[in-house]
Amino acid sequence: MKVFEIPLSFVKVFLIETNENGLILIDSGTPGSGRRIIEGITRLGKNPNKIKSVIFTHSHVDHIGGAYEVKRFVNDAKFGIDNNGVNYLKNGKIREPVLHSSALKVIFSIGRPFFFRKFNGVNVDFVLEEGELVKGVEIIKTPGHTNDSISIYLPELNAIIVGDTLQGDKRGLKYPNIYEDFDGLRKSVENIKSFNPSMVYVSHGVSSSKFLV
Numbered sequence: 459m460k461v462f463e464i465p466l467s468f469v470k471v472f473l474i475e476t477n478e479n480g481l482i483l484i485d486s487g488t489p490g491s492g493r494r495i496i497e498g499i500t501r502l503g504k505n506p507n508k509i510k511s512v513i514f515t516h517s518h519v520d521h522i523g524g525a526y527e528v529k530r531f532v533n534d535a536k537f538g539i540d541n542n543g544v545n546y547l548k549n550g551k552i553r554e555p556v557l558h559s560s561a562l563k564v565i566f567s568i569g570r571p572f573f574f575r576k577f578n579g580v581n582v583d584f585v586l587e588e589g590e591l592v593k594g595v596e597i598i599k600t601p602g603h604t605n606d607s608i609s610i611y612l613p614e615l616n617a618i619i620v621g622d623t624l625q626g627d628k629r630g631l632k633y634p635n636i637y638e639d640f641d642g643l644r645k646s647v648e649n650i651k652s653f654n655p656s657m658v659y660v661s662h663g664v665s666s667s668k669f670l671v
Contacts, residue, residue, distance in 0.1 A: 492527020
């Protein structure tokens, strides 16, 4: 099993290569990211047609905005998200981020046309439940950043893909500046830490195994 990071403009998506179940794509970036994602997968030497499922860590637009475009390239893949995110993914609905940083409030205000571009939704084929998705890939409910935030645990690698539940820099992993419920976020981070993971993959910043929180 392997995990690949595919960097986009300011967010990353992830590709899991499983031992038995083909490829799993995690997230789809902002609107307009579909072709870049497929090109990134191809550069890795992987066949996008082997993507069996596309799952989403949560329903902010920088994670689901490119779903419709990705679907054009992977028609046979099934799309899944937590139940609380179904309406956003299916209907192309903008989920407003809850900001806790003055700098971010300014950035989002100035860049609103970019950050909140309209996008087409996609049908949701399955709802993510906590537990095994396929052999070697487990879903963990990690609400706090949003109420539909999930993480993906890979026991073989003892690695976790956490979306925006944590963000990272060269020093290590910290809480994000965007969250809906800090108490829930704190509990989710403690849950992640309890795995003592060898690597935590974050969608923004530097992936790491060092916790600063």
